[in-house]
Amino acid sequence: MRAIVWKGGQNFQVEQVLAPRAAPGRIVARVEAAAVCGSDSHLDDFGAVPPLIPGHEAAGVVVEVGQGVHGLACGDRVAFDPVQRCGTCWCCTQGIEHLCANYRHLGDRQTPGCWAEYVAIDAANAHSLPEALGFQAACLTEPAAVCYHSLRRGALQPGQRVLIIGDGPFGFLHAQIAVALGAGLVIVAGHYDERLKRIAATTPCLVCNTRTQDLASLLSKEVGPPGVDLAVEATGSGSAPNLAIHALRPRGTLVIFSYIWQPQSLAMNLIHMNEINVAGSCRSRQTYRPVLEMIGAGKINTAAIIDLRSPLEGCLGVMQSLRQKKAEIFKAVFLPQQKMIAH
DSSP: OEEEEEEETTEEEEEEOOOOOOOTTEEEEEEEEEEOOGGGGOTTTTTOOSSBOOOOEEEEEEEEEOTTOOSOOTTOEEEEOOEEOOSOSHHHHTTOGGGOTTOEETTBTTBOOSSBSEEEEEGGGEEEOOTTOOHHHHTTHHHHHHHHHHHHHTTOOTTOEEEEEOOSHHHHHHHHHHHHTTOSEEEEEESOHHHHHHHHHHSSOEEEETTTSOHHHHHHHHTOTTOEEEEEEOSOOTTHHHHHHHHEEEEEEEEEOSOOSSOOOOOHHHHHHTTOEEEEOOSOSSOHHHHHHHHHTTSSOGGGTEEEEEOGGGHHHHHHHHHHOTTTOOEEEEOTTOOOOOO
C-alpha cells in the first residue's frame, strides 16, 4: 500500500509498504480522510523514532475484522480514537484509561498511523459514524474530542464566560464546542487577523489580536469584574497561562490544554490569593459519541476549518504550506484513496 513515511525532522516521503492485517481484537480500515495535527511536525521532540507512518486524526471504512471482534463488520464507517489502552495499568483500572501507562498511539513511537491507504487499530477504538456524516468532517472527530474533554475538565457550565487563548485549529474547535455547550460569552485571543476574522465570522465569539489589541481592556469592557469563569490555554505559548490567570475570577479555572514547549513560571501569588483551579487536559475520555453528534448536527463547522485537501503524494507541499502560511491555514487533510494526477 501507499503511505507517507516520516524519515526524521521535516522529511516525509511516500513509499510502498506492507498493508496491515487484523490481529485478534483489532480491525483494518481503508483510510478515506486523515488530517494533519500540529504534533505531526514535532515527532522528534516527542521521542518518535523514524521511519514511521504518522497520522492520528482519521476516518475510514472497516475492511477486515480480527478474531474476537464484536459490534463491527466490514463496510462499517468509523472514526478512530488513536490512544489504544492496555487495560491493566493503574490508570486503566481507575477509569482514566486515556492516560494509560502503556498506551499505543497511532502515528507515535512504533505504531503506524493513518497517513496511509490502510490502518490497523484496536476495535474498541473505532467509533461508528452517523449515516450522513462525510469522511472529511469525521476525520476531525479526534481533535474535536480532545477539545470537548478539555472543556469537561474545566467543568464548563451553561452561561459561563470563557476565554480561549489560541487562534489555531484547537482554539477554533474549543470556541465552537463552548458555544454548543451553552457558554454565555466566548472570547478567543490570538495573533493572526485572518484566523480571528474567520472565527468571528462563523461563531458568535468575540476575538482579540493580542499583538495589536489590549486583552485586559476588552475583558474590562465585555466581562468586567470579577473576570471570566474559565480560561483555556490552547496555544502552547509559555506566556499564555499567566495571561489566563490574570483574566480569571476568584475560584475560576485554567485548563492547560496544549503542550507548552518553553514553560514560564506561573503567577503563584494569584493562584494562591484567588484560589485559582489549574487543570491539565490530555487526550480524551468518552467524548467521541457526543462530538460525532455535534459534527453531524452542524454544531461543529468542520468545513470552516479544513483549508487544504491533498492525496498522499502532495505531503511535502502540504507540510511546507502549513509551516509557511500559518496565518491563513487552519487544517489540512490527506485523501489516501486519491492519487496525484500527472501532468
